[in-house]
Amino acid sequence: MPSFKIDIVTAERIVYSEDVDEVVAPGVSGQLGILPHHAPLMTTLEAGELVVRKGGQEEIMAISGGFLEVRPDHVIVLADQAERAEEIDISRADEARKRAEDRLKVKQTGMDALRAEAALRRALVRLSVAEKLRRRRKV
Amino acid sequence: MPDIRKVRRRIKSVQNIAKITRAMEMIAASRMRKAQERGLQGRPYAEKIEQVIADLAALPETSLRHPLLQKRDIKKIGVVHITPDRGLCGGLNANLNRQLGNFILKQEVPVEVVAVGRKGRDFSVRSSCSLCAEFTQLSDKPSFIDTLPISNIVIQEYTEGTIDMVYISYAQFITTMVQKPVLHQLLPVQPAEIPGGQNVDYIYEPTAEAVLGNLLPRFVEMEIYHAILESIASEQSARMVAMRSATDSANELIGELTLIYNKARQESITNELLDITGGVVALE
Numbered sequence: 001m002p003s004f005k006i007d008i009v010t011a012e013r014i015v016y017s018e019d020v021d022e023v024v025a026p027g028v029s030g031q032l033g034i035l036p037h038h039a040p041l042m043t044t045l046e047a048g049e050l051v052v053r054k055g056g057q058e059e060i061m062a063i064s065g066g067f068l069e070v071r072p073d074h075v076i077v078l079a080d081q082a083e084r085a086e087e088i089d090i091s092r093a094d095e096a097r098k099r100a101e102d103r104l105k106v107k108q109t110g111m112d113a114l115r116a117e118a119a120l121r122r123a124l125v126r127l128s129v130a131e132k133l134r135r136r137r138k139v
Numbered sequence: 140m141p142d143i144r145k146v147r148r149r150i151k152s153v154q155n156i157a158k159i160t161r162a163m164e165m166i167a168a169s170r171m172r173k174a175q176e177r178g179l180q181g182r183p184y185a186e187k188i189e190q191v192i193a194d195l196a197a198l199p200e201t202s203l204r205h206p207l208l209q210k211r212d213i214k215k216i217g218v219v220h221i222t223p224d225r226g227l228c229g230g231l232n233a234n235l236n237r238q239l240g241n242f243i244l245k246q247e248v249p250v251e252v253v254a255v256g257r258k259g260r261d262f263s264v265r266s267s268c269s270l271c272a273e274f275t276q277l278s279d280k281p282s283f284i285d286t287l288p289i290s291n292i293v294i295q296e297y298t299e300g301t302i303d304m305v306y307i308s309y310a311q312f313i314t315t316m317v318q319k320p321v322l323h324q325l326l327p328v329q330p331a332e333i334p335g336g337q338n339v340d341y342i343y344e345p346t347a348e349a350v351l352g353n354l355l356p357r358f359v360e361m362e363i364y365h366a367i368l369e370s371i372a373s374e375q376s377a378r379m380v381a382m383r384s385a386t387d388s389a390n391e392l393i394g395e396l397t398l399i400y401n402k403a404r405q406e407s408i409t410n411e412l413l414d415i416t417g418g419v420v421a422l423e
């Protein structure tokens with residue numbers, strides 16, 4: 001089966017760089033699956049889970065927004081933040097979720113509410129990614 | 140004849156200085172290595188984003204519609220001036236500040252400074268530049284998020300039209316021995332020229348404008364973050380070199396002083412001997 005190279009980079013580091021068979025990314029207009037020989041594409045990503053499959057194995061990553069570029073030979077993800085499932089600090093993510101929820105309870109308008117919502121989404125993504133990894137380890 | 144006790148005290152104090160500068164050199168060396176590594180890790184992101192922007196800006200329909208790409212009449216210029224917080228790094232701070240001073244003197248329109256780092260802030264205040272924001276006490280290893288307030292203020296001032304052009308001034312890290320103060324244009328964004336024939340027809344989702352609109356602020360943030368990393372690497376390597384030469388001269392000075400000390404000691408011993416023999420002769 002043909003594979004392609006994917007680079008997931010943030011401004012601070014290279015998170016992931018390997019040959020994979022399939023990528024599922026959270027695009028702004030919905031989930032987005034990419035297989036080899038995909039047409040060139042450029043899209044913005046939302047906070048969500050990014051899944052890469054490689055030889056029957058999957059790896060899940062939490063990303064918080066960014067860009068995805070499909071080139072003829074490889075795929076580049078420019079993420080604002082990205083973490084592999086095993087790197088996620090669950091207690092910190094949980095705290096962040098609580099903080100964001102508290103902030104949302106106090107009725108706010110405009111930027112603050114938007115920011116809190118975004119923070120909440122990021123925390124939820126992190127938690128769900130970490131949760132999935134834990135469940136898989138138990139099995 | 141020099142006072143022996145004073146020379147001995149002097150040697151002691153120079154030795155202490157040498158110890159301190161030696162320690163500072165080693166600290167700077169290890170920090171420099173880390174700063175360099177961080178700079179390298181961010182490089183792929185920087186390269187990719189530059190490439191994508193070049194691709195996008197080359198599209199005819201997106202041509203310069205985004206505010207961050209628009210050229211305007213220049214009524215006011217902003218400069219992001221990135222300097223270290225601390226001194227003891229050779230001529231680095233002086234060079235950076237001189238570059239900023241020369242730049243401001245050459246402009247025909249007012250210049251506003253966004254100072255990052257205490258040394259640049261102090262300089263701007265001293266030379267009564269108009270300072271629109273200052274960021275000091277950034278850590279030695281700032282994360283991308285730490286630098287966002289800086290880029291936010293720049294982007295905001297630019298889109299509101301308070302400033303019509305933004306430059307960034309920082310110390311470029313060339314080698315451990317060489318750091319060059321540079322000053323280049325940040326806004327409006329100048330898309331890099333792409334070599335012909337590499338243009339790929341992309342599908343843009345949702346639209347090219349939306350992607351570009353999201354990408355450009357990121358690009359500015361990234362440029363600033365990158366400049367800060369580079370300036371940290373420069374600072375540490377400049378400090379390392381300065382401290383090494385300080386240690387060397389301290390050691391040299393210790394050598395000279397020891398020579399003086401030994402001579403003085405011998406002289407005094409000789410004098411004492413002469414005194415004693417003189418006394419013995421007088422008694423006989």
